[in-house]
Amino acid sequence: MSEKVLLQNRRPDRPATLEEYRASGGYQALAKVLGEMQPHELTQAVLDSGLKGRGGAGFPTGRKWSFLRADAPHPRYIIPNTDEMEPGTFKDRILVGCDPHQIIEGTILAGYANQAQRAIIFIRPSYEPEAELFEREFSRARDEGLLGENILGSGFDFDIALHRSAGRYICGEASAQVRAIQGERPRPDKEGHMTDSGLWGRPTIVNNVETLACLPHILRNGPDWFKGLAVSKGGAGTKLFGVSGMVAKPDCYELPIGTPLREIIFEHAGGMKGGAFKACLPGGASTKLLAPKDLDVAMDFEALAAIGHRLGTGAIIVFDEGACLVSACLNLVTFFARESCGWCTPCREGLPYMRHLLLKIELGEADEGCIDRLGELAKAMDHSYCGFAPGAAAPVIGLLENFRDELLEHVAQGCCPFKGN
Amino acid sequence: MLPAKLKKELQRDVRASEHPREKAVDVMYAVQRHYGYLSDEGLAEAASLLGMSELELEELATFYDYIYRRPVGRFVLHVCDGVVCWMCHEGWACLAEEESIVTYLCARLGVEVGQTTPDGMFTVLPSACIGYCEYAPAMLVNGKPYGPLTPQSLDKVLDELRNQPPGHLVLDR
Ligand code: SF4
Numbered sequence: 001m002s003e004k005v006l007l008q009n010r011r012p013d014r015p016a017t018l019e020e021y022r023a024s025g026g027y028q029a030l031a032k033v034l035g036e037m038q039p040h041e042l043t044q045a046v047l048d049s050g051l052k053g054r055g056g057a058g059f060p061t062g063r064k065w066s067f068l069r070a071d072a073p074h075p076r077y078i079i080p081n082t083d084e085m086e087p088g089t090f091k092d093r094i095l096v097g098c099d100p101h102q103i104i105e106g107t108i109l110a111g112y113a114n115q116a117q118r119a120i121i122f123i124r125p126s127y128e129p130e131a132e133l134f135e136r137e138f139s140r141a142r143d144e145g146l147l148g149e150n151i152l153g154s155g156f157d158f159d160i161a162l163h164r165s166a167g168r169y170i171c172g173e174a175s176a177q178v179r180a181i182q183g184e185r186p187r188p189d190k191e192g193h194m195t196d197s198g199l200w201g202r203p204t205i206v207n208n209v210e211t212l213a214c215l216p217h218i219l220r221n222g223p224d225w226f227k228g229l230a231v232s233k234g235g236a237g238t239k240l241f242g243v244s245g246m247v248a249k250p251d252c253y254e255l256p257i258g259t260p261l262r263e264i265i266f267e268h269a270g271g272m273k274g275g276a277f278k279a280c281l282p283g284g285a286s287t288k289l290l291a292p293k294d295l296d297v298a299m300d301f302e303a304l305a306a307i308g309h310r311l312g313t314g315a316i317i318v319f320d321e322g323a324c325l326v327s328a329c330l331n332l333v334t335f336f337a338r339e340s341c342g343w344c345t346p347c348r349e350g351l352p353y354m355r356h357l358l359l360k361i362e363l364g365e366a367d368e369g370c371i372d373r374l375g376e377l378a379k380a381m382d383h384s385y386c387g388f389a390p391g392a393a394a395p396v397i398g399l400l401e402n403f404r405d406e407l408l409e410h411v412a413q414g415c416c417p418f419k420g421n
Numbered sequence: 422m423l424p425a426k427l428k429k430e431l432q433r434d435v436r437a438s439e440h441p442r443e444k445a446v447d448v449m450y451a452v453q454r455h456y457g458y459l460s461d462e463g464l465a466e467a468a469s470l471l472g473m474s475e476l477e478l479e480e481l482a483t484f485y486d487y488i489y490r491r492p493v494g495r496f497v498l499h500v501c502d503g504v505v506c507w508m509c510h511e512g513w514a515c516l517a518e519e520e521s522i523v524t525y526l527c528a529r530l531g532v533e534v535g536q537t538t539p540d541g542m543f544t545v546l547p548s549a550c551i552g553y554c555e556y557a558p559a560m561l562v563n564g565k566p567y568g569p570l571t572p573q574s575l576d577k578v579l580d581e582l583r584n585q586p587p588g589h590l591v592l593d594r
Contacts, residue, residue, distance in 0.1 A: 087503030087550035125487045126499070126551040128564045166446045166485030169549050183442030183473070185480050200440060244505045244554035251555050285504060285550075315554075317505055331507045339549055 010098040021101040029219035034154035042113040049223035050236030055208030076116040083172040087285040088315035091240035106212030169339035174206035188386035232258025243269040245318035275320035283312025286391030289398030324418035336392030347389035364415035458489040493544040499561040503550030506558035
């Protein structure tokens with residue numbers, strides 16, 4: 001069994017209390033940092049630890065922070081992102097529900113490193129129980145002097161509020177999230193950098209909650225310890241892998257970064273439920289369909305990139321041999337077409353057209369030309385305004401690259417070969 | 422009209438906020454809870470509380486999944502149609518879209534997606550992944566998750582909901 005860090009306090013029935021979090025070493029990092037470290041030393045430790053963002057993009061967290069200019073104005077904001085509305089992704093719910101104070105401490109540490117005054121945790125509507133849990137634990141933390149004014153007598157003031165979303169996928173994108181909090185229509189906004197002008201025009205840092213939850217452990221045990229948790233060279237830390245679909249034990253597993261995909265599916269998640277493994281989306285719905293030949297890939301950012309895939313959020317969605325991957329992609333593209341924010345044309349017009357082509361193929365009404373056109377469109381998604389459309393096209397690109405035979409079979413048979421089995 | 426007490430509370434919340442617009446979603450939720458959905462009258466009241474134009478608030482209200490601009494039933498069923506729920510139909514050999522749990526539910530209730538049953542009990546809404554993939558297929562009923570669903574367990578849930586005393590579950594999210 002590998003070391004559990006983020007989920008060490010996970011219980012079957014309830015979240016860890018403040019006392020339980022403390023008993024496991026919680027808030028020691030905060031006391032140490034506020035007592036003896038300068039903000040830039042904290043950022044340096046995070047840089048040294050090699051921590052990369054767990055929300056999907058995998059950008060080094062310390063570098064993201066270092067874009068904040070030393071003379072950037074105040075107030076500054078931290079936005080812990082708990083939106084995760086991508087199919088297959090549920091790790092943040094598990095994380096919040098098992099140990100909320102870990103995220104609270106991580107958020108305060110990020111606040112100190114960036115000399116911010118306020119954090120606004122952005123949370124999706126289907127996580128209302130977690131939202132209420134957060135609110136209760138914020139006030140416990142305030143009562144204990146861990147949050148609010150003059151934290152632990154250090155003179156550092158920092159508070160956390162909650163923002164309840166009314167639910168749209170695009171709110172997971174950092175700049176759209178900022179607009180959502182501002183009471184504007186949430187769409188990506190690429191003008192300027194968040195670290196210069198984010199929420200209310202102020203310097204802002206958006207971090208995924210899993211990323212923030214790593215901070216107390218890094219600060220308490222040191223960057224080298226954190227690096228050593230990974231089993232792949234160059235990797236750092238553990239990762240929450242949400243495994244779902246046709247596996248025997250769908251759940252969220254905390255494993256070292258770099259754990260082979262095969263091991264995650266066949267050992268930890270109990271192997272296949274019934275039929276043989278056919279394909280998976282390795283990092284959530286906006287990553288490429290992966291074929292059995294790549295099952296031995298190490299689940300870290302670099303190894304996946306080397307074979308043309310992405311770690312994304314680490315949400316592994318497993319399909320068995322009984323699944324028609326054309327209709328799976330039809331489902332995915334239908335989802336993305338509906339969730340498009342509609343701001344730019346390639347995404348707004350292109351995704352419904354991709355859906356149309358997939359439907360034709362699925363119904364057996366397509367010729368090979370349709371498959372080629374699907375490929376051209378999927379590539380054209382790179383010309384959209386934000387990363388949503390290329391992400392939406394990713395499963396289809398995997399389908400075209402790795403499962404072209406299945407597409408051709410639909411065309412040749414003039415119907416779905418999986419129907420009526 | 423909103424009751425005076427609720428209006429005062431909301432006014433206080435909005436005033437306490439450095440940026441009133443930050444409260445837009447919270448105020449819409451509160452007004453929706455009162456009317457059962459975000460009615461035209463409610464939208465106008467919410468906009469004036471927030472110091473926004475009705476059009477500005479409409480832009481938000483119609484964008485979000487959990488704000489209802491049309492009347493909904495006592496129970497809003499957000500059935501996840503994400504790819505994981507879609508594939509996890511136990512014992513259902515064929516993975517066709519027309520046989521998803523959404524379709525089964527709609528057939529049971531005699532409604533189409535987006536519609537409300539004639540008795541005003543249930544509204545079925547399609548939903549972006551609700552984040553309960555390990556319990557797939559899953560749905561959210563007035564914010565409470567159910568899963569993994571089978572045709573049998575779904576029938577049971579519907580029966581339970583039908584027998585809930587009125588007002589037992591708040592119409593919220
Ligand atoms: S790519 Fe899609 S989600 Fe992104 S800005 Fe364009 S329309 Fe909106």
